[in-house]
Amino acid sequence: MFNLNQALAAWRRQMADAGITSAQVLDELESHLRDAVEEQVRAGADTETAFDSAIQRLGPPAALRAAFAIPAVAARGRRFWPIFYYACAAVAILADLATLIVLELSAAERAIGGCAVAALAWYLLRRPFLPWWHGGLARARLLAAMKALGILLPLWILWSLLTALRWAHLDIGFVPTLILWSVFAAYGLTVLACGISDRQGSGGSGSWLPPLYPVPVSIPPRRPCPPGWAIAVPPADSFTPVARQALDLAREEALRLGHDFIGTEHVLLGVLRSAGDALGQALERHQVRGDTLRREIERLVAPWPARPTSFTPPLTPRARKALQFARAEAAALKDPLIRPEHVLLGLLREGSGVAALALRNLGVQLKALRAEFPAI
Amino acid sequence: MYSAAMLIKELVAASTEPLILSLLAQGESYGYALIQEVKRRSSDQIEWTDGMLYPVLHRMEREGWIQSRWAQAETGRKRKYYSLKRDGRKALKEQRRQWGTVSNVFRQLWKEQYV
Numbered sequence: 113m114f115n116l117n118q119a120l121a122a123w124r125r126q127m128a129d130a131g132i133t134s135a136q137v138l139d140e141l142e143s144h145l146r147d148a149v150e151e152q153v154r155a156g157a158d159t160e161t162a163f164d165s166a167i168q169r170l171g172p173p174a175a176l177r178a179a180f181a182i183p184a185v186a187a188r189g190r191r192f193w194p195i196f197y198y199a200c201a202a203v204a205i206l207a208d209l210a211t212l213i214v215l216e217l218s219a220a221e222r223a224i225g226g227c228a229v230a231a232l233a234w235y236l237l238r239r240p241f242l243p244w245w246h247g248g249l250a251r252a253r254l255l256a257a258m259k260a261l262g263i264l265l266p267l268w269i270l271w272s273l274l275t276a277l278r279w280a281h282l283d284i285g286f287v288p289t290l291i292l293w294s295v296f297a298a299y300g301l302t303v304l305a306c307g308i309s310d311r312q313g314s315g316g317s318g319s320w321l322p323p324l325y326p327v328p329v330s331i332p333p334r335r336p337c338p339p340g341w342a343i344a345v346p347p348a349d350s351f352t353p354v355a356r357q358a359l360d361l362a363r364e365e366a367l368r369l370g371h372d373f374i375g376t377e378h379v380l381l382g383v384l385r386s387a388g389d390a391l392g393q394a395l396e397r398h399q400v401r402g403d404t405l406r407r408e409i410e411r412l413v414a415p416w417p418a419r420p421t422s423f424t425p426p427l428t429p430r431a432r433k434a435l436q437f438a439r440a441e442a443a444a445l446k447d448p449l450i451r452p453e454h455v456l457l458g459l460l461r462e463g464s465g466v467a468a469l470a471l472r473n474l475g476v477q478l479k480a481l482r483a484e485f486p487a488i
Numbered sequence: 489m490y491s492a493a494m495l496i497k498e499l500v501a502a503s504t505e506p507l508i509l510s511l512l513a514q515g516e517s518y519g520y521a522l523i524q525e526v527k528r529r530s531s532d533q534i535e536w537t538d539g540m541l542y543p544v545l546h547r548m549e550r551e552g553w554i555q556s557r558w559a560q561a562e563t564g565r566k567r568k569y570y571s572l573k574r575d576g577r578k579a580l581k582e583q584r585r586q587w588g589t590v591s592n593v594f595r596q597l598w599k600e601q602y603v
Contacts, residue, residue: 139558140519140542140568147520148538150563170539179543372596 114160130173201236204297232294343432352449358386370416375428376465377409394484408470434462506583516571
């Protein structure tokens with residue numbers, strides 16, 4: 113007759129032989145086995161079969177032992193390094209402050225030195241909370257800049273050494289030295305912080321899996337689905353050839369920016385690229401240059417890796433609305449066809465899209481722009 | 489190690505910790521119940537090899553994400569119950585952000601197929 117308790121005792125000895133000796137762990141696994149057996153018996157199995165299958169499902173003892181041996185990401189390290197960082201930051205700031213107070217200085221020197229110390233303190237204490245620190249393009253740029261700066265580091269150390277040994281004496285005055293030291297401290301501590309956060313993975317999530325290839329943090333905003341998507345796009349033959357070309361270029365811009373929709377921003381970029389001299393000059397009279405506008409748009413939306421060109425993204429509701437406004441603008445100017453400048457006015461009139469935002473940010477106003485394009 | 493023909497091994501491994509954190513966020517639980525709950529919620533698509541859950545739980549406890557206590561179950565037997573700690577909630581939040589990012593990208597990419 114099968115005895116569950118005896119079977120469990122035998123199983124515990126087997127596990128102990130395989131290297132799982134902790135009574136706590138064995139208790140827990142035994143509790144699991146009892147639960148599993150109970151449930152299967154309730155479902156109609158006999159105890160022995162239930163026990164065998166429960167053991168099976170637990171996995172081979174050797175694999176279990178190996179799994180228990182995987183270490184946790186050092187929990188203490190996660191606390192230690194931030195504390196270490198702040199301790200170093202405090203030392204750097206206090207050392208700066210102390211020299212500032214101890215040395216005999218003029219009021220102007222004190223003021224400039226104080227500013228340097230304040231800037232250093234702001235940077236060191238605020239850095240972990242700056243949004244760009246936690247990933248994205250800015251962080252990549254920072255790392256690149258630090259690599260470049262790293263070349264200067266040996267020079268700095270060499271110079272300090274020579275000064276300390278009194279072989280070289282370069283008197284650049286107190287304030288420049290203080291500023292240099294502050295920059296040096298900020299640099300060193302940023303390197304330290306980068307090292308710490310790389311060790312821990314972003315956000316310290318501490319998975320035992322190798323980190324995935326970094327995922328871009330910002331995601332283009334999700335656009336609402338119908339009913340906005342039902343707004344009709346004016347038929348192709350209601351545009352002038354140049355305006356049609358502008359829409360083709362809008363598609364190209366969307367794909368170049370890796371977006372899966374054609375929004376007002378892409379239409380605006382398309383208009384800019386296809387625009388004739390008249391439109392370009394009109395915009396320049398409003399102090400808008402093509403490249404500034406492009407930069408402003410790329411600041412507002414997150415560019416993604418470019419996409420293959422075979423696919424035509426849909427026009428967003430706002431872009432559709434803007435094209436309807438463009439038609440209205442053309443009609444108001446008694447123009448039979450929609451010209452690029454009408455599209456531009458439509459984009460501005462739509463008012464809430466990225467294009468309108470970018471144009472407004474650059475100081476373009478609908479009324480003023482409208483006056484540029486008199487009725488025929 | 490993990491049942492094939494369901495989810496791929498790597499995906500199961502990567503989702504184990506966030507799943508445990510999410511389950512424990514709903515309240516204290518023990519190993520066997522966690523396994524059953526995941527199986528039920530995934531319609532048997534995610535099936536952990538039972539034994540492999542416990543090393544993960546212990547590691548998460550050492551990380552300081554969860555805590556455990558032995559308690560008498562209604563059946564009179566002892567069971568080890570786990571519950572979320574403050575660091576665990578933080579880890580869960582971060583995991584949610586990361587999985588949200590991945591799922592968002594997929595949603596965008598797969599949307600293209602029907603527009």
